[in-house]
Amino acid sequence: MREQLIRDLRVAFARLWVRVKGGNREPEWLLAEMTIPILTLSAYIYLYKMLNAPAEFAGFVIVGGTMMAFWSNVLWNMSAQFYWEKETGNLEIYLAAPVSRMAILLGMALGGIVNTTLRAAAILVAGTVIFQVPLMIQEPLTAVLVFILTIIAVYALGMLFASLFMMYGREAWHTANLLQEPVYFLSGFYFPTRYLPFAVQLVASLVPLTFGLDGIRRVLILGEGLGDIWLNVAALIVFSAILLPLARFALNYMENLGKREGRLTLRWQ
Amino acid sequence: MQYCIETKGLVRIFKTKNETVKALDGVTVSISEGEIFGLLGPNGAGKTTLIKILTTLLLPTTGEAYVGGFNVVKESDKVRRIIGLVSGGETPGYGILSARENLWFFSQLYGMSSSNAKEKIKLLMADLDFEQYASKRMSRLSTGYKQRLNLARGLLSDPSVLFLDEPTLGLDVLTAKKLRGYIVDWAKKEAKGTVLLTTHYMAEADEMCDRVAIIDRGRILACESPKVLKENIKGNQIMKIEVSSIQADVSFLSKISGVVGYSETRSIQTGTTALKVMFEDESTFTEIKSELEKKTKILSISETEPTLEDVYISLVGRGFEEQSAEMATDA
Numbered sequence: 001m002r003e004q005l006i007r008d009l010r011v012a013f014a015r016l017w018v019r020v021k022g023g024n025r026e027p028e029w030l031l032a033e034m035t036i037p038i039l040t041l042s043a044y045i046y047l048y049k050m051l052n053a054p055a056e057f058a059g060f061v062i063v064g065g066t067m068m069a070f071w072s073n074v075l076w077n078m079s080a081q082f083y084w085e086k087e088t089g090n091l092e093i094y095l096a097a098p099v100s101r102m103a104i105l106l107g108m109a110l111g112g113i114v115n116t117t118l119r120a121a122a123i124l125v126a127g128t129v130i131f132q133v134p135l136m137i138q139e140p141l142t143a144v145l146v147f148i149l150t151i152i153a154v155y156a157l158g159m160l161f162a163s164l165f166m167m168y169g170r171e172a173w174h175t176a177n178l179l180q181e182p183v184y185f186l187s188g189f190y191f192p193t194r195y196l197p198f199a200v201q202l203v204a205s206l207v208p209l210t211f212g213l214d215g216i217r218r219v220l221i222l223g224e225g226l227g228d229i230w231l232n233v234a235a236l237i238v239f240s241a242i243l244l245p246l247a248r249f250a251l252n253y254m255e256n257l258g259k260r261e262g263r264l265t266l267r268w269q
Numbered sequence: 270m271q272y273c274i275e276t277k278g279l280v281r282i283f284k285t286k287n288e289t290v291k292a293l294d295g296v297t298v299s300i301s302e303g304e305i306f307g308l309l310g311p312n313g314a315g316k317t318t319l320i321k322i323l324t325t326l327l328l329p330t331t332g333e334a335y336v337g338g339f340n341v342v343k344e345s346d347k348v349r350r351i352i353g354l355v356s357g358g359e360t361p362g363y364g365i366l367s368a369r370e371n372l373w374f375f376s377q378l379y380g381m382s383s384s385n386a387k388e389k390i391k392l393l394m395a396d397l398d399f400e401q402y403a404s405k406r407m408s409r410l411s412t413g414y415k416q417r418l419n420l421a422r423g424l425l426s427d428p429s430v431l432f433l434d435e436p437t438l439g440l441d442v443l444t445a446k447k448l449r450g451y452i453v454d455w456a457k458k459e460a461k462g463t464v465l466l467t468t469h470y471m472a473e474a475d476e477m478c479d480r481v482a483i484i485d486r487g488r489i490l491a492c493e494s495p496k497v498l499k500e501n502i503k504g505n506q507i508m509k510i511e512v513s514s515i516q517a518d519v520s521f522l523s524k525i526s527g528v529v530g531y532s533e534t535r536s537i538q539t540g541t542t543a544l545k546v547m548f549e550d551e552s553t554f555t556e557i558k559s560e561l562e563k564k565t566k567i568l569s570i571s572e573t574e575p576t577l578e579d580v581y582i583s584l585v586g587r588g589f590e591e592q593s594a595e596m597a598t599d600a
Contacts, residue, residue: 097349
């Protein structure tokens with residue numbers, strides 16, 4: 001048991017290391033990944049300024065853009081990773097090794113979190129400095145708590161998607177495309193979800209990012225505390241408690257199904 | 270007797286929307302510890318399917334398989350601890366990382382401590398002669414060095430059973446020779462490990478393997494040492510005939526009584542076809558010659574010693590290339 005745990009931790013660390021090392025080896029990527037989101041944010045901020053929207057909207061967009069960096073990472077680098085590993089022949093090596101698949105996914109997730117946090121922090125700092133967005137943080141620890149819970153819930157969803165991508169390859173690729181913009185919209189990247197119709201808000205509540213984004217904005221921009229956003233915290237805990245075991249179950253199920261049908265390692269299928 | 274690798278009536282069926290393919294059809298083999306065992310067959314014969322089942326990547330439809338005494342379905346984790354898998358034509362790893370970094374990463378999948386892993390990596394790189402490329406990004410390595418890296422990865426965890434799926438596919442002659450020599454040394458001298466090798470290169474199987482199983486359409490047709498397999502067909506004669514046309518239809522050969530089988534290799538560069546015909550007696554050869562002369566011009570005729578390809582021809586009636594092409598058409 002202890003030996004297995006050490007082995008899994010080694011694997012998770014090694015996969016994290018690969019992602020961090022690989023992701024930062026070519027600095028021009030870093031620059032592009034930070035500049036492009038700032039340009040997108042700028043467009044929305046100038047639009048709101050032109051419409052004389054409340055000043056807090058600029059802050060909302062900056063926080064939204066910061067958190068969306070994580071969603072993009074989850075969709076394209078986390079969910080799709082096993083699919084790419086399959087295409088390059090790495091998946092076969094993973095599956096033939098005496099290693100927990102969840103440890104590999106955990107490593108991928110942690111690596112993605114480290115890389116994206118660097119980029120997201122740069123977006124947040126650049127955005128608040130350039131557009132002089134005032135932050136009203138009353139409870140920094142609450143901000144950290146909501147951020148961590150959001151990341152856990154969102155990456156747990158990514159782990160779940162990873163199994164689907166692994167099995168359904170190109171079909172799942174389209175699903176990722178389908179998920180990108182609607183989640184941007186539903187979770188309130190462009191504007192706070194309270195302005196959306198109730199039915200749409202209901203659908204938005206199925207996305208963990210909605211609760212995370214709303215919670216972080218309220219703590220950072222509106223200066224609210226844990227007492228005000230307890231519902232967000234509870235929802236994120238529930239999401240994580242459901243999604244993590246579900247991801248583990250899906251991964252086992254998909255692996256067995258893949259081994260039965262021959263889909264995991266035979267690329268022509 | 271306990272074998273290192275054992276399969277009993279292994280069947281694997283693939284079902285897709287339009288077709289059902291029986292990739293393995295009752296495969297039973299027993300491989301002893303320390304043996305280098307070759308699976309020889311054309312593309313689509315079932316070699317890779319068998320390796321995937323033995324390395325726990327695929328479930329058999331029916332039948333049983335054991336590696337190191339462990340059931341590959343019920344004790345897959347125990348099997349994974351003692352095996353190494355190297356596939357030719359594949360370049361597992363991360364192109365943006367160096368050769369050394371890639372090997373370190375893969376060592377972690379087997380729970381090796383970093384210091385042990387680094388020592389082992391250094392040793393393997395020296396043995397396989399690519400220390401000078403240790404810091405080079407994998408994506409910038411040549412095919413030959415990528416395959417050395419791939420083999421080093423398979424050996425990192427000191428496996429007792431090594432599965433090699435077409436390990437020299439696409440490599441130049443010298444690199445292929447180097448890797449073959451290294452594998453034989455590893456199995457016979459250093460680790461005394463068991464090797465299951467799939468290949469469609471006859472010379473490779475002949476040179477490396479203690480025993481060879483010839484597999485076709487999911488069935489084992491023969492299983493012996495290369496020497497015995499070749500001796501078994503010594504009663505037949507084999508002639509190499511070069512004809513001047515690249516488009517000559519030689520399918521009539523199979524209809525001549527006394528012809529055991531034949532293979533044909535067409536060369537675009539020379540515009541000729543090289544035939545290898547196996548037959549029973551002189552009178553058959555006279556008929557072959559006269560029939561061929563009616564269709565095309567014979568450029569040269571020479572007698573050859575039996576090879577493993579001839580063993581295959583004697584069992585299937587056709588050469589590897591024709592069989593692979595036929596299977597591709599079937600699929």
